[in-house]
Amino acid sequence: MKIESSRSMYRCWTLLLPVYFLAAGALDPGEVTNAEYLKFVVATRRPAPEYWTHGRVPAGREGEPVVLVSFDDAVSYCRFVGRRLPTVDEWKSTCEGGKLTKRGDVWEWTSTDVEVGGQIYKALCGPDNSCDCSHRYLPHWKNEVKGFRCVQDTTPVTWLRVLFQG
Numbered sequence: 001m002k003i004e005s006s007r008s009m010y011r012c013w014t015l016l017l018p019v020y021f022l023a024a025g026a027l028d029p030g031e032v033t034n035a036e037y038l039k040f041v042v043a044t045r046r047p048a049p050e051y052w053t054h055g056r057v058p059a060g061r062e063g064e065p066v067v068l069v070s071f072d073d074a075v076s077y078c079r080f081v082g083r084r085l086p087t088v089d090e091w092k093s094t095c096e097g098g099k100l101t102k103r104g105d106v107w108e109w110t111s112t113d114v115e116v117g118g119q120i121y122k123a124l125c126g127p128d129n130s131c132d133c134s135h136r137y138l139p140h141w142k143n144e145v146k147g148f149r150c151v152q153d154t155t156p157v158t159w160l161r162v163l164f165q166g
Contacts, residue, residue, distance in 0.1 A: 025151040027086055027094045030101045031065035031108060032077060032148055034058075040077050051144070065104040065147035071122050071139035074109045074148040083150035088112040088123045088133045090151055095131035102128065106147040107135050 034049075034057040041048050041055065048055040049068040069077075078084050086094075088110050094100050107124035114121045114136050121136035124146065137146065 025084075025086065025090055025153045027090065027100065027151045028083070028149045030103045030149065031106060032074075032150065033063050033103065034066045035062040037066040037069070037077060038062075040080050044076070044080060046073070046076065049142075063103065065106050067104075067106055067144050067147045068142045069109075069146065069148065070142045071109050071137075073142075075111075077148075078150040081150060083152050085109055085111040085148060086151040088125060091125045092131055092133055095126060100126070100131075102126065104147065106145050107137075109137075109146065109148040 034052075037049070038057050040046065049066060051068055052058065074085055089112075091100075091108065091110055105128045107127050110123050110125055110133070112123040114123050116136055119138070122139050123133055124135040124137055125131070125133035127135075127145065
């Protein structure tokens with residue numbers, strides 16, 4: 001009787017644990033745009049990217065990914081909107097699952113640290129429509145092909161509370 005009960009519990013956990021740990025976060029559907037970043041700049045008085053004229057988005061580029069932002073700029077924006085930067089694993093799994101939209105041909109900041117020659121770099125992912133995460137960049141560097149997207153943490157899906165309520 002005890003063995004049968006243990007097997008039942010094992011089957012239950014085998015079925016439910018993968019569901020419990022289903023999704024740690026959901027990546028935003030696209031990179032952060034110039035228009036979205038403008039709201040952040042206005043609200044926080046953080047400096048605008050260097051290609052903006054007098055702190056304003058160039059005409060016709062509102063829907064393009066914001067670029068020329070450092071890692072710290074990207075982290076600050078994501079916190080401002082209640083999110084965070086994705087890890088390389090989160091970014092790659094979403095990309096490889098075909099659920100990643102690219103608005104532009106930019107590398108995207110991730111929160112993943114990579115040590116190279118005793119110095120800490122950040123991993124960047126995905127120019128164009130690739131799932132490549134091989135690019136390394138120092139956090140304070142920025143250029144015209146570095147943007148980002150955020151990830152929203154989600155509460156793990158679980159039925160444990162329903163199944164084990166007394």
